[in-house]
Amino acid sequence: MSKLKLFAKYWLPAVLWACVIFSASGDKKSVHRSSRLIEPVVRWLVPDISDEALWRVVLVVRKGAHLTEYAIFAMLLWWALCQVRKWANAGWSKPHAWWAWGLATAFAMTDEFHQVFVPGRQGSFWDVLIDATGAAAGLFFLWRLGRWRKKW
Numbered sequence: 703m704s705k706l707k708l709f710a711k712y713w714l715p716a717v718l719w720a721c722v723i724f725s726a727s728g729d730k731k732s733v734h735r736s737s738r739l740i741e742p743v744v745r746w747l748v749p750d751i752s753d754e755a756l757w758r759v760v761l762v763v764r765k766g767a768h769l770t771e772y773a774i775f776a777m778l779l780w781w782a783l784c785q786v787r788k789w790a791n792a793g794w795s796k797p798h799a800w801w802a803w804g805l806a807t808a809f810a811m812t813d814e815f816h817q818v819f820v821p822g823r824q825g826s827f828w829d830v831l832i833d834a835t836g837a838a839a840g841l842f843f844l845w846r847l848g849r850w851r852k853k854w
Contacts (some may be wrong), residue, residue, distance in 0.1 A: 712785040716778035720809060723771055727813050728820055736764055765832055772833040773840025776806040780841060793854030799841045806837035 703711075740760045744751060751759070779802035784795050810833035814825035848854045 708785075712782040716775065716782050719771075719775050719778055723775065723809070723813060724816070726771075727817050727823070736760070736767075740764075765829075768829060768832045769836035769839060772806055772810060772836035773843065775809070776802045776837035776840040777844050779805050780844060794845055794848055799845070803834070803837050803841055807834040810834060810837075 737760050740763050741756060744756055744759050780795075780798055783798040783801055807830070810830045813833075814827075814830050816825075817823040818825040845854075
């Protein structure tokens with residue numbers, strides 16, 4: 703298989719997902735946009751919710767999105783690393799998992815640094831920790847799924 707096809711098949715999904723993450727972090731009004739989506743749903747489910755409780759729910763949902771996007775990113779990175787190095791049929795690869803986690807965490811750091819330069823946004827060490835936790839959770843999920851399906 704040509705190098706271009708290998709890249710497109712294995713690395714392009716991770717690169718595209720990184721672009722999605724990067725573009726979302728460059729949106730100076732992302733807090734307001736996500737709140738406009740989440741608040742009406744929460745108010746519909748719990749009509750008498752206080753503003754403080756609503757703010758907490760929105761915060762939990764937004765941070766849950768951080769966990770999820772980086773879980774997906776780490777899984778895509780692991781897949782690409784394993785496929786390109788011909789480890790796909792060898793089962794779970796701990797070194798590739800560490801590399802995937804490290805790459806996802808490094809990307810989270812650069813993403814938070816990028817937010818320092820976006821008006822209305824700020825970089826956060828806590829968001830990097832949340833993102834790194836999400837990456838670890840995604841890899842743990844992948845490992846558990848493989849164990850459950852008796853792949854490794």
